[in-house]
Amino acid sequence: MRFAAGVMLALLLLAPTAPAQTQVAASPPMGWNSWNHFACKVTAADVRGAADSIATNGMKEAGYIYVNIDDCWQGTRDDQGRIRANKKFGDIKPLADYVHSKGLKIGIYSSPGPKTCAGFEGSYQHEEQDARTYAEWGIDYLKYDWCSASQVYSLDQMPEIYEKMHRALLAAGRPIVFSLCQYGWNRVWRWGAGVGGNLWRTTDDISDDYVRMAWIGFSQAGLASFAGPGHWNDPDMLEIGNGGMKHDEYITHMTLWCLLAAPLLTGNDLTNVKPEDLAILLNKEAIAVDQDPKGVQANRVAAEGPLEVWAKPLADGGIAVGLFNQGGTPNPVTVHLQDLGIRGAAQVRDLWQHKDLGEVRGEFTARVPVHGAVLIKVK
Numbered sequence: 001m002r003f004a005a006g007v008m009l010a011l012l013l014l015a016p017t018a019p020a021q022t023q024v025a026a027s028p029p030m031g032w033n034s035w036n037h038f039a040c041k042v043t044a045a046d047v048r049g050a051a052d053s054i055a056t057n058g059m060k061e062a063g064y065i066y067v068n069i070d071d072c073w074q075g076t077r078d079d080q081g082r083i084r085a086n087k088k089f090g091d092i093k094p095l096a097d098y099v100h101s102k103g104l105k106i107g108i109y110s111s112p113g114p115k116t117c118a119g120f121e122g123s124y125q126h127e128e129q130d131a132r133t134y135a136e137w138g139i140d141y142l143k144y145d146w147c148s149a150s151q152v153y154s155l156d157q158m159p160e161i162y163e164k165m166h167r168a169l170l171a172a173g174r175p176i177v178f179s180l181c182q183y184g185w186n187r188v189w190r191w192g193a194g195v196g197g198n199l200w201r202t203t204d205d206i207s208d209d210y211v212r213m214a215w216i217g218f219s220q221a222g223l224a225s226f227a228g229p230g231h232w233n234d235p236d237m238l239e240i241g242n243g244g245m246k247h248d249e250y251i252t253h254m255t256l257w258c259l260l261a262a263p264l265l266t267g268n269d270l271t272n273v274k275p276e277d278l279a280i281l282l283n284k285e286a287i288a289v290d291q292d293p294k295g296v297q298a299n300r301v302a303a304e305g306p307l308e309v310w311a312k313p314l315a316d317g318g319i320a321v322g323l324f325n326q327g328g329t330p331n332p333v334t335v336h337l338q339d340l341g342i343r344g345a346a347q348v349r350d351l352w353q354h355k356d357l358g359e360v361r362g363e364f365t366a367r368v369p370v371h372g373a374v375l376i377k378v379k
């Protein structure tokens with residue numbers, strides 16, 4: 001079959017997962033981001049501290065690779081229009097070199113608008129130049145946050161504006177994960193991959209609060225078909241370790257995010273993390289669910305009021321299943337194997353207890369604590 005050049009180009013542009021994209025985010029990106037804990041107080045020392053912690057506390061081995069600076073690093077542009085970091089950061093290049101020296105990757109943040117959400121310099125009318133600067137610094141990840149872009153563009157222009165930066169990143173010649181942040185507006189999951197996004201936020205900001213986290217996480221039902229290797233739905237960063245939720249609530253947070261094949265970007269102070277919070281982040285069996293090479297996002301398979309069951313098919317033929325209790329008392333939650341497409345018997349393993357539970361037939365029931373979760377693998 002032969003296509004005219006124009007048709008070929010259109011097909012290439014529409015392809016949801018161009019090779020370059022899949023290459024940088026074959027599985028959901030994992031790492032740390034400065035925003036949830038440090039917000040605008042973040043300094044270069046905090047970023048180095050996060051890198052040091054990840055390199056030594058087991059997170060690097062568990063797959064947490066990106067050390068991402070969020071908003072508030074920017075200073076002014078020089079006479080040539082080149083963006084510079086502010087005093088809290090000094091030069092970005094030595095910081096990037098430092099992060100790389102730990103075997104990690106570094107991310108940065110900007111906006112297509114004139115200003116970022118916190119009022120710092122955005123990339124408006126400097127897109128190509130900024131992409132080149134990031135590549136020269138050795139940046140590996142860009143979160144591109146709509147913010148003030150509404151002042152200069154209409155919402156209909158969003159796809160082309162994001163694609164503009166995608167092209168600028170490609171032209172800069174360095175593989176850079178491209179993270180779209182526009183709060184899930186305009187059903188971004190339908191076009192995010194087509195404009196070069198490796199991930200796109202599906203909702204407004206998370207906070208360190210069970211109600212907010214649960215609202216975001218459980219509202220992802222129905223988005224599974226839009227995610228896959230190289231292009232992921234992003235229900236926002238992890239709050240585990242920030243202190244606003246109970247242990248069982250953080251277990252729900254991690255369980256749900258892993259089932260959702262969500263990016264796992266911790267948003268806490270890694271230099272000061274409680275062992276029980278670190279243990280949640282380091283659960284390798286949960287992380288394996290998130291990073292599973294099949295790249296399928298979970299969907300809700302059953303709900304009974306506050307009790308929900310979500311299932312994620314895995315590459316080895318198993319199914320990861322989350323049993324959730326959003327209610328105010330402990331409750332039994334039942335998984336019907338037929339809801340998972342399983343007839344007959346199946347082996348069950350508990351991925352938080354790290355324990356084989358043996359063979360079950362027909363259904364499996366677990367008592368789930370208030371606001372808690374049980375994560376099993378059924379095969």
Ligand code: GLA
Nearest residue numbers: 035070071117118145181205
């Ligand atoms: C927006 C984003 C957040 C964070 C802040 C920074 O609110 O959604 O994740 O990046 O901007 O100002």
